Amino acid sequence: MTDCVLVYPIPSKDSPAKGPALSIFYIGAMLEKKGFEVEYVDGRFDNPNRVFDLIKTNPLCVGVSAMTGVQLLEAQRILKQTKAINPEICTVLGGVHPSLLPYQCINEESVDVVCVRDGEYTMVELLNKLKSGDSLESVDGILWKEGAKVIQNKERPLSNLDDLPTPLTKKTKRYYKVAAEAGQVRILSSRGCPHKCGFCFNQVYNFRRWRAMSIEKFEEELQLLTSELGIDNIILGDDNIGKNMGRLQHICDLLRAKGLTWHTGIRCDYMSEDLTRMLDEAGCRSVFLGVESGSDRILSDIIDKQYQNGVDDIRTCAKNLSKTSISGMYSFMCGTPTETRQELKMSMQLADWIAKTDKKARISFYVYAPYPGTRMYQAAIREEFIEPKTIEEWSRVTLSSGRVPMMENLYYISGLTFRKDKTSKNFPGWKRSFIKPFELAASWRWRTRLINHYWEKPLVKYLISRAALSKSMEE
Numbered sequence: 001m002t003d004c005v006l007v008y009p010i011p012s013k014d015s016p017a018k019g020p021a022l023s024i025f026y027i028g029a030m031l032e033k034k035g036f037e038v039e040y041v042d043g044r045f046d047n048p049n050r051v052f053d054l055i056k057t058n059p060l061c062v063g064v065s066a067m068t069g070v071q072l073l074e075a076q077r078i079l080k081q082t083k084a085i086n087p088e089i090c091t092v093l094g095g096v097h098p099s100l101l102p103y104q105c106i107n108e109e110s111v112d113v114v115c116v117r118d119g120e121y122t123m124v125e126l127l128n129k130l131k132s133g134d135s136l137e138s139v140d141g142i143l144w145k146e147g148a149k150v151i152q153n154k155e156r157p158l159s160n161l162d163d164l165p166t167p168l169t170k171k172t173k174r175y176y177k178v179a180a181e182a183g184q185v186r187i188l189s190s191r192g193c194p195h196k197c198g199f200c201f202n203q204v205y206n207f208r209r210w211r212a213m214s215i216e217k218f219e220e221e222l223q224l225l226t227s228e229l230g231i232d233n234i235i236l237g238d239d240n241i242g243k244n245m246g247r248l249q250h251i252c253d254l255l256r257a258k259g260l261t262w263h264t265g266i267r268c269d270y271m272s273e274d275l276t277r278m279l280d281e282a283g284c285r286s287v288f289l290g291v292e293s294g295s296d297r298i299l300s301d302i303i304d305k306q307y308q309n310g311v312d313d314i315r316t317c318a319k320n321l322s323k324t325s326i327s328g329m330y331s332f333m334c335g336t337p338t339e340t341r342q343e344l345k346m347s348m349q350l351a352d353w354i355a356k357t358d359k360k361a362r363i364s365f366y367v368y369a370p371y372p373g374t375r376m377y378q379a380a381i382r383e384e385f386i387e388p389k390t391i392e393e394w395s396r397v398t399l400s401s402g403r404v405p406m407m408e409n410l411y412y413i414s415g416l417t418f419r420k421d422k423t424s425k426n427f428p429g430w431k432r433s434f435i436k437p438f439e440l441a442a443s444w445r446w447r448t449r450l451i452n453h454y455w456e457k458p459l460v461k462y463l464i465s466r467a468a469l470s471k472s473m474e475e
């Protein structure tokens with residue numbers, strides 16, 4: 001009999017991400033190791049009926065993962081359906097969003113338990129209690145309901161990564177195979193980050209603590225992934241891969257020895273000439289860089305990015321990358337609290353400079369989305385952000401939909417101007433002719449900075465959503 005169904009609802013309607021759903025696989029691997037019967041559902045790949053067929057087998061528990069945005073609404077729908085099928089099944093909501101807003105989430109009628117932060121040990125203890133029929137009062141790291149009363153148990157310390165079984169198991173392998181085919185297998189060598197960027201979940205979720213697995217454990221997991229999946233390409237999904245440079249060098253040695261090409265995210269100020277060369281020689285082919293802004297004031301006073309030389313650190317990074325075969329994905333964030341029109345123009349100027357300096361640069365402008373519990377959240381509320389009060393309202397907070405329409409315009413205009421890689425994937429071959437006129441118009445708008453009245457936007461949005469839909473149907 002199934003003890004637990006773990007669900008990863010579809011995270012976005014138009015994202016091509018096919019990476020493994022580590023949020024539930026880590027938990028499932030621990031449950032499997034402890035002898036529980038686990039089934040997995042990934043909303044991106046499984047038949048929509050699978051989750052309900054599994055719920056009808058009456059598992060002890062249905063655990064659903066959610067981050068802020070689209071995934072949250074889908075999570076709510078599944079939890080409601082679970083209760084409609086069998087109100088006796090214990091429903092658990094976990095993930096980044098419920099960890100940041102546990103009280104709002106536990107007040108959802110269809111949620112019995114909210115798991116705060118890491119779920120591996122919490123779920124083992126919870127399932128043991130459900131099996132024995134005992135009270136949940138001694139399970140650390142949860143909020144739960146006793147009748148009409150909400151009870152918050154003791155906080156659970158963050159897990160030691162060396163104690164966690166690898167998320168690739170016999171049952172998760174089929175999802176890993178999809179990721180492998182798409183070149184999107186992800187591995188984590190550490191979690192958390194010691195920096196204090198005011199928009200990031202890390203300051204609240206990980207208490208700005210960086211925790212790493214030992215190099216031996218990393219090597220073991222890497223070996224398992226490469227031998228089981230036959231991959232020659234991997235993504236290091238750490239929040240901060242460069243926190244310990246000696247360790248990163250060790251990781252580079254391991255990746256090079258395996259002949260893997262790889263991708264990661266890294267802070268711009270870490271990208272010295274030596275480090276950039278080291279990554280290049282070790283097979284790194286792309287890095288995601290949180291540039292955020294071209295204004296020193298925004299970087300230091302609003303975000304607190306902790307760059308010693310402000311925007312100059314970003315320029316140095318772009319110059320160093322331009323001498324290598326690594327492609328940088330430079331991510332800007334517009335609409336941060338107190339950002340002026342002039343400062344936004346500074347970001348656009350920096351983007352132009354990067355595009356000229358580093359020919360392989362890919363550049364995206366996202367709209368700042370205020371996430372609960374973060375330092376900049378209060379500043380956003382002081383401006384004009386209306387605090388969402390329900391799961392439905394939170395599900396509409398995304399990185400492309402601006403509170404100010406002009407910001408949303410910039411997301412599409414910069415995308416069509418600088419993300420030819422994305423456009424050619426979405427509109428392959430002759431299909432490119434549909435979007436071509438809008439690409440030309442967007443480049444002209446970018447150059448002339450005419451971003452206020454973007455009358456083509458509804459058409460562009462329509463074409464992109466159609467392209468994403470037809471691509472997912474083809475696949």
Ligand code: B12
Pocket residue numbers: 011012013015017018019020021022023024026027062063064065066067068069070071092093094095096097099100115117118119120122123188200201202237238239369371372397398399400
């Ligand atoms: C990979 C990723 C994605 C992928 C996911 C698909 C995939 N699997 O490849 C994609 C690209 C789709 C994605 C999209 C988005 N993402 Co994202 N993403 C991440 C990233 C980088 C890693 C997630 C991960 O695998 N973590 C590792 C696992 C092990 O950690 P975890 O998820 O926290 O899970 C643990 C606990 O939370 C808990 N847990 C999790 N689920 C559950 C469920 C149960 C039942 C229980 C008990 C416990 C539990 O236990 C787990 C194990 O310890 C994170 C950053 C991060 N470090 O988490 C951002 C992050 C999760 N994303 C975020 C967001 C907001 C988004 C968007 C929704 C943004 C938006 N609003 O538009 C978009 C989706 C829309 C779009 N246009 O693309 C935010 C979430 C913030 C928040 N407040 O929720 C993060 C934290 C990034 C950030 N720095 O702010 N994302």
